Amino acid sequence: MYPSNVRDPKMHRIDSEALAKAFIDENVAYLKKEIGNEQVLLALSGGVDSSVVAALLIKAVGKQLTCIHVNHGLMRKGESEQVIEVFKNQLGANLIYIDATDRFLDKLAGVANPEQKRKIIGAEFIKVFDEEAAKLSGIKYLAQGTIYPDILESDDGIKSHHNVGGLPEEVKFELVEPVKLLFKDEVRMVGKALGLPDGMVYRQPFPGPGLGVRCVGAITRDRLNALREADAILREEFANAGLDKKVWQYFVIVPDFKSTGITNGKRTFEWPAVIRAINTKDAMSATVEEVDWTLLKKITQRITSEVEGINRVLYDLTPKPSGTIEWE
Ligand code: XMP
Secondary structure, eight states: OOOOOSOOTTOOOOOSHHHHHHHHHHHHHHHHHHHTTOEEEEEOOSSHHHHHHHHHHHHHHGGGEEEEEEEOSOOOTTHHHHHIIIIIIISOOEEEEEEOHHHHHHHHTTOOOHHHHHHHHHHHHHHHHHHHHHHSOSEEEEEOOOOHHHHHHHHHTTTGGGOTTOOOTTOSSEEEOTTTTOOHHHHHHHHHHTTOOHHHHTOOOOOTTGGGGTBOSSOOHHHHHHHHHHHHHHHHHHHHTTGGGTOSEEEEEBOSOOEEEEETTEEEEEEEEEEEEEEOSSSSSBEEOOOOHHHHHHHHHHHHHHSTTEEEEEEOOOOBTTSOSSOO
16 A cells, blocks of 8 residues: 655645645545455554544544554653543544553663663563554554655664654554655644644654653653653643744653752752753754743742652753753
């Protein structure tokens, strides 16, 4: 299915609702015809790409699509809940939800090396997915949210470490990759035309290993929880200020060290929360967003008073280079 990996230079950029609708009509018809009565499987992370693929396939083959959402325990606050709400409750998808938090966190316990953490998360993801897939019978196709930059970048190897959630070469299914010739903005346009919520369509990029690479060093449940709560406050305040539509990527990092502070007249010894907010076109280089001081003070006040275990807030002023976007 979808034999060509090369985008026709004459293909019009999908930059309007009408073009998105035309893409949807054409692909729904194609998927219906090609899939026939067969069963399709999809790993649904809740990211834009896999969400758009899921919505397209639900439109084309409905319950013949089975989605598996693996919660690795490193999702942001509310993310798995949104996947269940949108796909299971609203779109009526066949969705299998696996809470694998304990499995991942047990495997990651005591592991501080970033590459090792990524490898564990990637390998465990494939294991959980394979185990679930093995319980299903009669699956012929595996759908994936590959997009055009993935194809271009995998040709020159730039993103070889960014393939968490990807599956091994020897998968026994035939691949279905309906958005593999589209750029990100086009995938978003199609997602919007498919009626997916804005929070999903315009979601900022989120790495496969999730909060795992932002809970620097060896992950502990308490520090991970502090990170998730602080990140949720940052996202809420950025959205209130309209920055969610302006800033390319913004998140919190919680490093593995503590400093002294005072809360309600008592001395504390707790972690700092580091805020990172950057703008970029292609993630190869990035500049730092100049966030309004009043807003930063409000976020600081909220994080230090609402999040257990955090007594300081820092702002990362480092562009890429010299810093990468993520801390690990
Ligand atoms: P860096 O940190 O390399 O990040 O400047 C560039 C962009 O890639 C994202 N990123 C990842 N995405 N798996 C992913 O799917 C990963 O392991 C990973 N590491 C970084 C990062 O969030 C940024 O948008």
